[in-house]
Structures are given as C-alpha cells and as structure tokens.
Amino acid sequence: MSDIPDINWSNLPFGYVKTDFNVRCTFKDGKWGEIEVHDDEFLNIHMAASCLHYGQEAFEGQKAFRGVDGKIRIFRIEENWKRIAASAEGIMMEPIPQDLFIEMVKKVVLLNERFIPPYGSGSSLYIRPLEIGISPLVGVRPATDYQFIIFVTPVGPYFPEGFRPTKVVIYREYDRAAPCGTGRWKVGGNYAAGMRATARAKQHGFSAVLFLDPKEKKYLDECGPANFFAIKGNKYITPKSNSILPSVTNKSLQQLALDMGLEVECRPIELAELESIDEAAECGTAAVASPISEIYDFDNDHSYVIAHDGNPGPVTTELYHRLQAIQRGEAEDIHNWCTIL
Ligand code: PLP
Ligand code: COI
Numbered sequence: 099m100s101d102i103p104d105i106n107w108s109n110l111p112f113g114y115v116k117t118d119f120n121v122r123c124t125f126k127d128g129k130w131g132e133i134e135v136h137d138d139e140f141l142n143i144h145m146a147a148s149c150l151h152y153g154q155e156a157f158e159g160q161k162a163f164r165g166v167d168g169k170i171r172i173f174r175i176e177e178n179w180k181r182i183a184a185s186a187e188g189i190m191m192e193p194i195p196q197d198l199f200i201e202m203v204k205k206v207v208l209l210n211e212r213f214i215p216p217y218g219s220g221s222s223l224y225i226r227p228l229e230i231g232i233s234p235l236v237g238v239r240p241a242t243d244y245q246f247i248i249f250v251t252p253v254g255p256y257f258p259e260g261f262r263p264t265k266v267v268i269y270r271e272y273d274r275a276a277p278c279g280t281g282r283w284k285v286g287g288n289y290a291a292g293m294r295a296t297a298r299a300k301q302h303g304f305s306a307v308l309f310l311d312p313k314e315k316k317y318l319d320e321c322g323p324a325n326f327f328a329i330k331g332n333k334y335i336t337p338k339s340n341s342i343l344p345s346v347t348n349k350s351l352q353q354l355a356l357d358m359g360l361e362v363e364c365r366p367i368e369l370a371e372l373e374s375i376d377e378a379a380e381c382g383t384a385a386v387a388s389p390i391s392e393i394y395d396f397d398n399d400h401s402y403v404i405a406h407d408g409n410p411g412p413v414t415t416e417l418y419h420r421l422q423a424i425q426r427g428e429a430e431d432i433h434n435w436c437t438i439l
Contacts, residue, residue, distance in 0.1 A: 107219035110254035120249040146234035154231030156185035165427025171436040185283035190240035256384035263391035264305035273312040281341035324382035328375040372402040377411030
C-alpha cells in the first residue's frame with residue numbers, strides 16, 4: 099500500500115473510488131455492538147433483509163477537507179447525525195446514537211487519511227454513512243436488526259460543470275416525494291422515485307429536475323440531489339415545504355447570507371416568483387452551491403432565464419467562497435461548524 103494513491107486529485111468526478119477501509123456496527127438483540135473495521139467492499143446480508151424488499155435504508159452525505167493548515171476538517175458532523183437519526187426513526191429503524199456516529203465518522207476518515215484530497219485540489223473526501231434493516235422478513239414490518247456502515251471516497255464536483263451555471267427543468271408529471279411522505283428524510287426510496295425524471299432531464303441537457311410541491315404543483319420544492327435557493331434583491335429565499343430534505347448546506351448558506359447582511363426568507367415560493375429573482379442555485383453537500391442559468395417549465399414551454407451572461411451571480415459566488423473558505427480553514431470558523439482531527 100503506497101502512502102499517496104495514484105489519483106488525479108484536481109480532476110476527480112463525483113464517483114466511487116475504492117479506499118482502504120470501511121467501518122460497520124450492528125444493532126442486534128436490542129443493542130449496538132462493537133465498531134468493526136473492514137477492507138472488504140461487500141456486505142454479507144440475508145436475501146430477505148428488509149432493506150432489500152421494503153426499502154428500510156437511510157443514508158447521509160458529508161465531507162472532510164484538507165485545510166490550508168494541513169489539518170483535516172469534517173463539516174457539521176452533528177447535523178448529519180441529527181438527520182440520519184430522524185431519517186431512521188421516520189422509517190421505523192433504530193437510530194444510531196450520536197457518540198457512536200461521531201466516533202465512526204472520525205475513525206473512517208482517519209483510517210483513509212491518504213485518500214483525503216490535498217488542499218488546493220478543489221476535491222474533498224465524501225463520507226457516506228448508511229443504515230439498513232437486515233432482519234430476514236417477508237411480512238411488511240420493521241426489522242429488529244440493523245447494520246450501520248460508513249465508507250468514504252474522494253470526490254470532485256457533483257455536476258461536471260463545477261461552478262459553471264447549468265439549466266434545470268420542471269416536469270409536472272413526476273413527484274419525488276408525497277406531501278406527507280418521506281421527502282424530509284434521506285431514505286433511498288426517494289432517490290429511486292426521482293430517477294426516471296432525472297434521467298429524462300439529463301437526456302435533454304438539464305443538470306437536474308426542479309420538483310414542484312406534490313400537492314398543488316404551485317410552489318417550488320427542491321432539486322433531485324439538492325435544495326434550491328434564489329437571491330432576490332437583498333434577500334436569500336429558499337422553499338419551506340414538508341416534502342423537501344432539510345439541507346445542512348442550505349442552513350449554512352442561510353447563516354452566511356445573514357453574515358453578509360442579507361435577509362433570509364424560508365417560505366413557500368410560487369413558481370411565478372421566478373420571474374423576479376436575480377440569482378438561483380442548487381445547494382447540497384455534493385452540489386455545494388451550483389448556480390442555475392435557466393429554469394425551463396416543460397409543460398408550459400416557458401423559460402425563466404437568470405441572466406449573468408452565463409456567469410454565476412455575485413451573491414452566489416460570495417456565498418460559495420465563504421462556505422469553502424470555512425471548510426478549508428482559510429476563514430475563521432466563527433459558527434464552529436468544523437470538527438478538526
Ligand atoms: N436535497 C436532497 C434531495 C439531497 O439529496 C441533498 C443531499 O444531501 C440535499 C437536499 C442537500 O442536503 P445537504 O446540504 O445536507 O447535503
Ligand atoms: C449529498 O449531497 O450528499 C447527496 O447525498 C446528494 C446525492 C449524491 C444523493
């Protein structure tokens with residue numbers, strides 16, 4: 099095993115690269131066991147496991163960065179714990195305790211330290227925790243046994259365009275989540291539900307689908323893999339909806355927007371309001387803040403063009419740089435978002 103893997107760090111796609119180790123922990127007989135370290139990429143699970151048939155699966159996405167000072171920073175680890183615990187409870191799984199989650203995240207990052215992209219490469223170490231129901235079941239009910247796993251992989255930008263603006267599309271014939279369904283939890287089924295619409299969008303040159311609220315199709319919800327925000331005058335506006343995932347990145351950008359003197363409005367946003375916005379972007383751990391140049395309403399054959407001559411808007415650019423500066427140790431972490439290893 100060499101100390102430095104042969105990877106082109108500045109040109110990484112958002113994909114899977116095998117790293118050295120993953121960590122696992124099993125909930126059985128009413129308690130969590132010991133943390134196990136594996137170098138095997140495969141799981142050995144029963145073919146009747148509830149995750150395989152009835153979608154008892156929840157996951158997270160978070161990142162570790164190599165800072166300008168050489169230190170490793172993990173971004174907002176407690177927020178990802180809170181969300182995976184909520185997701186687990188949402189689909190009747192045993193939530194992982196906070197201390198165990200944090201210990202496992204730190205451990206898997208340190209075990210794979212040589213895969214953390216160097217400072218300045220623009221890449222980061224993506225951390226993917228997941229929990230699955232492993233009890234063999236045929237009747238539909240929650241499992242009694244669970245496995246919690248974390249693997250990591252070095253990644254570049256989610257959208258190949260990076261920070262270049264992309265177009266997104268609205269289709270009314272698809273929903274990602276139901277009005278009182280699982281949209282607010284990060285569970286695998288939501289992503290399966292969005293795949294058909296997203297594949298169609300990509301086929302037509304859009305980076306993502308911007309889903310509308312599934313009840314009235316009147317308000318903006320979110321994009322397939324990211325939340326949506328817009329800049330309107332001196333305001334950062336972002337949809338409030340029961341069917342969207344509460345994004346850690348969005349929450350952080352809202353704070354940064356306040357720090358910049360903007361007002362923040364988290365409220366239902368009608369589609370028609372897109373006529374009066376100045377900037378728009380998709381935001382998430384993978385997407386960071388990916389600017390949107392145009393929103394195409396397919397059913398009405400109408401484009402909302404967000405003009406900056408094809409360039410990212412100034413506020414989105416400033417937010418993007420502020421967020422990355424904190425994650426990479428270039429700016430003071432005044433909100434205590436990073437865990438330094
Ligand atoms: N919305 C969806 C559907 C997502 O998959 C993600 C990615 O995690 C987000 C929003 C952004 O959330 P976060 O910023 O916590 O990564
Ligand atoms: C993330 O941003 O971490 C995500 O999970 C989005 C996508 C890769 C599913």
